[in-house]
Amino acid sequence: MSFPQRKAAIVGVYNTKQARMLEGTPWTLALEAIQGALDDAGLKHSDIDGLSSMMYDASLTAQQMWVEQLGGRPMTYTSHGIAGALVTKAAAAIAAGLTNVVCIYFGNAGMRAGPSKQRASQEAAPVVRKAPRVPDWDFNIHGAYMSAWYALWTRRYMDQFNAPYENLAEYPVLARYHATLNPASIMGERGEITVQDVIDSPMISSPLHRLDCSLDNDGGYAILVASAEVAKNCRKAPVWVLGGGEGIYTDFYMSFTNDWINDNGQSVRRASDIAFAGAGVTRDDIDVTGMYDCFPVTMARNIEEMGFCKVGEGHEFIKEGHLKLGGKLPTNTDGGLLSHSHCGNPSGMHVVEVVKQLRGECDARQVKDAKIGAVLSQGYAVHGVAGVSILAKD
Amino acid sequence: MTQQPYDKPLPQRLPENEEFFAGLEAGEFRVPKCNNCGYWHWIPYPACRNCLSTDQTWTATSGKGKIFSYTVVHRGPGGFRDDVPYVLAMVEFPEGPRNPIVLGTVVDVDPDAVHTGMPVKVVYEEIPDENVTIWHFAPDN
Numbered sequence: 001m002s003f004p005q006r007k008a009a010i011v012g013v014y015n016t017k018q019a020r021m022l023e024g025t026p027w028t029l030a031l032e033a034i035q036g037a038l039d040d041a042g043l044k045h046s047d048i049d050g051l052s053s054m055m056y057d058a059s060l061t062a063q064q065m066w067v068e069q070l071g072g073r074p075m076t077y078t079s080h081g082i083a084g085a086l087v088t089k090a091a092a093a094i095a096a097g098l099t100n101v102v103c104i105y106f107g108n109a110g111m112r113a114g115p116s117k118q119r120a121s122q123e124a125a126p127v128v129r130k131a132p133r134v135p136d137w138d139f140n141i142h143g144a145y146m147s148a149w150y151a152l153w154t155r156r157y158m159d160q161f162n163a164p165y166e167n168l169a170e171y172p173v174l175a176r177y178h179a180t181l182n183p184a185s186i187m188g189e190r191g192e193i194t195v196q197d198v199i200d201s202p203m204i205s206s207p208l209h210r211l212d213c214s215l216d217n218d219g220g221y222a223i224l225v226a227s228a229e230v231a232k233n234c235r236k237a238p239v240w241v242l243g244g245g246e247g248i249y250t251d252f253y254m255s256f257t258n259d260w261i262n263d264n265g266q267s268v269r270r271a272s273d274i275a276f277a278g279a280g281v282t283r284d285d286i287d288v289t290g291m292y293d294c295f296p297v298t299m300a301r302n303i304e305e306m307g308f309c310k311v312g313e314g315h316e317f318i319k320e321g322h323l324k325l326g327g328k329l330p331t332n333t334d335g336g337l338l339s340h341s342h343c344g345n346p347s348g349m350h351v352v353e354v355v356k357q358l359r360g361e362c363d364a365r366q367v368k369d370a371k372i373g374a375v376l377s378q379g380y381a382v383h384g385v386a387g388v389s390i391l392a393k394d
Numbered sequence: 395m396t397q398q399p400y401d402k403p404l405p406q407r408l409p410e411n412e413e414f415f416a417g418l419e420a421g422e423f424r425v426p427k428c429n430n431c432g433y434w435h436w437i438p439y440p441a442c443r444n445c446l447s448t449d450q451t452w453t454a455t456s457g458k459g460k461i462f463s464y465t466v467v468h469r470g471p472g473g474f475r476d477d478v479p480y481v482l483a484m485v486e487f488p489e490g491p492r493n494p495i496v497l498g499t500v501v502d503v504d505p506d507a508v509h510t511g512m513p514v515k516v517v518y519e520e521i522p523d524e525n526v527t528i529w530h531f532a533p534d535n
Binding site (some may be wrong): 130132133135137138139140141142145148151152153155156159202204205206207208 | 414
């Protein structure tokens with residue numbers, strides 16, 4: 001099985017400003033991002049005939065409203081999910097003749113994802129001091145929330161593989177270093193940090209400290225995937241989709257089993273194997289990557305499951321600095337979710353950064369001679385939802 | 395412990411899970427056991443996740459297990475904010491072959507003493523003025 005290579009390319013990308021409490025609404029930020037990506041590509045809104053939403057609850061109605069917003073012509077392709085998979089599936093749909101220009105879009109304003117979300121909603125209604133009823137097996141019955149859940153993963157990983165916390169804490173240090181080279185990042189202006197800074201930051205849910213945790217901010221982005229025919233007339237050089245894959249499972253509490261970390265792998269492994277096979281490239285061919293990095297353990301497991309190192313060795317791979325600019329697998333050169341931005345559903349920004357790298361637009365953080373990149377979008381824990389795209393310039 | 399009205403999230407107690415919640419009130423932690431292949435399951439699904447049989451029976455577990463992983467929460471959401479630090483654990487039950495792993499807080503314990511592999515047992519908390527009993531874990535000495 002080989003992927004229809006170089007039949008589709010990413011022709012436009014755009015990140016809005018990423019910050020806490022931006023003006024506007026999810027809609028206006030997504031709109032600004034779409035306009036920016038169209039301008040980047042030299043295309044018009046009327047060129048878009050496929051829509052892929054990054055909204056969490058992408059109802060058919062919401063998609064239909066965006067169809068109207070973008071000019072009110074029938075779209076011939078829609079999809080929903082995480083960015084790496086959406087890029088891949090857009091390329092496959094384009095190769096199959098279903099669509100010509102697919103717009104992947106997201107915007108978020110005023111949403112908080114962390115524990116402050118529940119706190120804020122309770123404080124907004126202080127009179128109702130009553131237990132809210134939730135689905136029967138919901139983890140928040142037990143005081144869990146996202147950071148606490150990843151703390152459980154982190155502890156398990158550390159215990160199973162004798163992984164020192166300090167090795168994992170090298171990741172936030174590396175991400176911050178990259179952010180200092182990215183003027184658009186939220187945390188870059190605060191300067192570099194050390195492992196000791198991570199350890200000294202407030203404990204959130206052991207072993208995770210504040211500096212291990214993602215940002216929680218507003219922002220939007222958009223990505224345009226177009227046919228080769230369209231791409232050749234676009235403003236920027238095409239970034240071709242060589243291959244990709246998707247893997248949907250979840251080891252969120254609703255489907256957890258004791259078989260968490262094993263040599264067979266789960267979604268990320270499956271999506272990666274399909275992607276590399278379809279693209280006809282090897283792990284060694286990859287010059288730059290963008291990988292979903294909500295917590296350090298996520299990154300350790302990413303590189304293991306993607307096949308860049310063995311299971312249980314991801315923490316050493318991080319410690320050895322391979323993910324850093326100048327290393328053998330420069331990753332998340334924008335600063336990632338810990339130091340660039342986590343705007344709610346941020347997986348598209350890993351695509352945006354890899355595209356910019358392959359175009360040579362990254363200035364101080366540019367990976368020299370980057371020709372082939374890999375993106376891993378991810379969610380719902382380290383074996384959960386996975387989308388991989390392998391991208392290349394001419 | 396709960397002087398003020400309990401304001402943390404509680405399960406809805408859906409009819410299809412009635413046997414489970416009745417079990418908690420009776421001091422039993424029941425999970426669906428497949429009558430076809432013998433697997434024990436947590437969390438409950440309408441069909442066996444091994445063989446897809448819908449012939450499952452809510453069956454009392456030993457209520458004992460070992461800590462699979464844990465965290466000490468220092469920043470708690472909503473109604474948990476004043477409970478910090480509290481211990482949250484995933485507990486692996488001995489009922490195989492696909493051993494249930496159950497999430498819960500660990501009570502009556504020094505957070506610094508908690509470790510992976512630690513034996514614990516289910517303990518039950520009846521919530522005043524609510525129609526539901528919930529579970530926690532406590533050290534099984």
